[in-house]
Amino acid sequence: MTSQSVPILIVETLTKRFGGLIAVDQMSFDVREHEVMGIIGPNGSGKSTTMNLISGALKATSGTIRLKERELTAMPAHKIARLGIARTFQLVRVLPDLTAIENVVAGAAFAHKPRWGAEARAFAVALLERLDLGGKQDLPVGSLTYIDQKRLELARALASEPEVLLLDEWLAGLNPSELKIGIDLIASLRDEGRTVILVEHVMDAIRSLCDRCVVMNSGRKIAEGTPAAVLSDREVIRAYLGDG
Amino acid sequence: MDRRSVLRAACTWAAAAGIGALAVTSALAEDTVKIGVVSHKTGPLAGGEAVTHTPNIEMWVKQVNDRGGLKVDGGQKKIELIDYDDKTNPAEHIKAVQRLATQDKVDFMLSPYGTGFNVAAAPIYAKYGYPLIAVSAITDKIPELASRFPNMFFTLGSTTGFVEGARDTLVGLRDAGVIGNRIAMVNVADAFGIELADVARPMLTEAGFEIVYDKSYPLGTPDLSPIIKGAKAAEPDAFVAWSYPPDTFGLTEQAIIEDLDVNAYYTAVATAFPAFSAKFGSKIEGNLGAGGVNPDTPAMQAYREEHKAVTGKEPDYWASATYYASLQILEQAIEGVGTLDRQAVIDYIKTHTFDTVIGPVSFDENNNSERYWSVGQWRDGVFRAVADTGMGDSVKPVAKDGWN
């Protein structure tokens, strides 16, 4: 399904400096509608920074990010969210003072396709059921297990019916059995035709989930293509194993 | 929270609430005259209150009780003083006055310290028919306040009278050739200072003075040296500061350091405090300031000795004596009426003349006593009145001759 889709998110020569450090250097790639796109690379290669630039958590030093025809580069995070980009965080961030269902409603109430009141609740209940959190909707989030918190965060992101979903190491920290559940969940999102950008370390997930991948090292894109292709790329292997 | 901490919390709460309940039911003996006062024990005005009001109340209560009490209802009743702290907060003040009137049902109340507090409390005194003999209140609204609150009396003069005293002093010094026309004037940027400066500006200009430096400074300014430097640079003949206690001290210290060479140097509140001369010693010889008294009358001399003996402190040379006089007026009015009938006491105050430490006091149709000293001058360790309204016993002001 990849080839015939149009690009929905276009990143061009994106650069982010922190003082003298260049975290993201001249990154360019695009994401097509209904595809799952992976961003991989060693630790500190700039993957999360790229995500933060797209979601508006950080401001780019130069370069552009466009969603369809809208330029996102200088926008504050809440406007980007309203245009339809939703995300999860590298370290899970649920809202500790709210119940599970309120967490999901939080995702629905303000963003891309706002829902409020009974409609939002019904929508949130359905999402929780969909993510196997049915029956836990009124629990304080502190009492949820780690994977349930991850699910809840995903539900919050999905609640806005995003155009593009950013998953920042969503699978990190799960044990093997949870990991399988997690991968199946993302696979089901893909099957629904959602557009997803996935930052991951878990290579099994990349192989089984991604249509295409971008590989980063030291802030630069060093490879792009299908998972099978990039993972056999010599430069990619060197980047992962080191120069020695 | 575990069980113990819940219990503990509940106990604390109950104990604290109990304190309140306890005090409400405190029983009082019947054969006393209950006199209430709400004072500022802490907060911005506490320092002034502690100098001018509190020792006088202590002394007066002791004197009256030592002689057996107030003569009322054909016998003698001792005074029982009820005293609350308002932390210099008007809302607390009003509440405490209400409490004195309706819970403690005191027979009489003494006046509070500060113009704002007298005005804020006046409606309650009026509502319950208490005479309010205001002392530490200087206002130009005397007629309006008196018509609103017919129970309110004024003893320390109006803003205009207060400034007129300063003007007359300066005019006198100019006529004597001591100073020229150039005046440097500063004021503290708070209600009192702003009001005085606003009255003084046209009044001094009209009297032919030229105000060569005219600045305000905020309350609590830590370094007043730029003001004295600025005033000095304007080369004035006289320096006038409508100041509050901390800045009266601060300005004078800076004036000494900068050697502000003027032949007339005036500061307002606290110049009359004993602490002022204790701090500066002989250096303030010839300093002018708000207040002043005639220290030569036997009544005043006896008062000052008694004050020192009873309270261990010297009274100030301004409102202390007037505040004591207000207590004497109340005392004489109550004994003159012979009962605790407050309306009768108010009428008695309106219609009689009282013999007090500051001389005979009576009130005009605006409940105002037009007899007060307005400007004093330090002479050999005594702060003598050099300007007054209706007193007629002020001495002539002299030149200030350097800071030695």
Add this chain to the structure above:
Amino acid sequence: MDILISGLLLGGTYALIAMGLNLQYGVARIMNLANGEMLVLGGLAAFWLFVADGLSPIATVFLVAPLAFAGNWLIYRLLIRPLVRRAKTQGQLDVDSILSTFGMSFIFVGLMVTIHGEYFTYSYLADPFSILGTTVAVNRLVAFIAAVAIGAAICFWLYRTQSGTAVRAVSVSTEAAGLVGINVERVSAFAFAIGGAVTAVGGTLISTFITLDASMGVIFTMKALIIVIMGGVGDIRGAIIAALLLGLVETAVATIIDPGLTLVAAYVIFLSVLLFRPQGLFGRRAS
């Protein structure tokens, strides 16, 4: 020249007011609203001993410093530490310390009023002294020199000694400091006590030229808070520079524009520093 010298002297006074709170908030993380009362207490001691025994305030400094140190150490151990232990977040600790030190400030005021309810005013070294043609008061000069000495001593301690390094480590991160084996509670108690001692000594010196009274502490607390925040939490150099800056600005405004605007100008400076550098002059940017 006048402005520069008078401004620096005033800045020295402000440094005396703020350095103690900087240690208390920067290191021990206690927003101490009773700071001003501690300062006034130092002033009261000076006044009391001067009037009763003729003791010079300079001598009082050496009496006040150990007493205030001990007193503040006890306050930390008995009253503050339980709050630190139960607080889960810095926000919670801020709330608790605001409430408890506000209570303490009332207690201090209440105690001081019973000792001396009138103004603490006396005259000590109120003599002129000429520096480069500018007349200054000797007592202010003494306070300035003391401020410089105390500031230098604290900086030396923080940046040149091992125990000082531990203190700075705690001010950067209590967690990390704990991980490398620093006894965070002890360091905090120590910093709090030193801070209290510095504040009280400052009060002793300031009382020689500013007329204090028992209720005046809140004015100094506010000034100290503003200087500490303007300098950046946890950086003593920032506090000192902020203090000097405030002193210069206030004096310049008073001399050139209008003394009535000094405090307005001070707050304008404070507010604009925060607007352009939300973490203060030397503060670390919150991550």
Add this chain to the structure above:
Amino acid sequence: MSRGEAIGLMLAIIVVAVAAVLPLILDGYWLSVALTAMMYVALATSWTLFSGPTRYLSLATGAFFGIGGYLVGLGMSDYGLSFWLMAAIAPVVATALALLIGLATLRLSGVYFVIFTLGLAEMIRNLVSWIQNNFLGSRGLYVLTDFTDADIYWMLLAVSVAIFALGWWINRSRLGFALRIIGSDEEVAKHVGIDTAWSKVVLFMVTGFFAALIGALVAPRYSYIEPNVVFSPELSFIVVVMALLGGIHRLWGPLVGVIPFTLIWEGITISFPNYTTLFLGFSFLLIVYFLPHGVVGLMQSLVRRVGR
């Protein structure tokens, strides 16, 4: 309307009805206690509207309150304007000011925001004094009206009811929900599409509006306005203390904090007239150490205990 809400509404109506008839029953003293309590209920509750959900502790209450009292004094005393006109203008001025402050303080968080608001209040006070001194001149700001304590009490009651109604409405609205999310995690709030800055500013304006309105309504009680009294930093602190004491995560938290606190304050004033400040200090400490979660926390744990 759910059953719980119906009970809540009934309870609220009863409380308001009781509060409304109090001036007819109480004598002067207890009325003035009730009035003071009502003032703090209104101030602390409106403060909590902003600071409760966002956890931004504002010390600007004194500034807004002062603007209210000061403008009433200025308008009535120096320009002969009516009390009602000034009481209407003052909150508008304060709201505009809150807008400016809000826009300026967006970047600040935590203790920097706290001290910023404190500094701001002080700056306004000094600026006002200076302007009055140099441009307006004044013979004292008198607010002489015929209002009785009961009138002022009823006005404050009406304001309190309005604050509660507004607070209830906000809590149910998207705005209130947004604020809870902001208080919980501001970063997440932005990423779910909340304009965090604007939400905070709007609520800050609401608190500013009410604090000024309350200041204006209370001014006749003071009769004489001094900038240094109405722009009181102590008021800012006391409002914070009372709100925290009650609990800031419930709309009615400040209410259950203010009432016992006012009574304790009275008890101390009466019992220790010479040591009022000292004992108030002790009571603060006791509260901090033994009521760590405020009155609301105490009530909730009691309810839980009974329910078990």
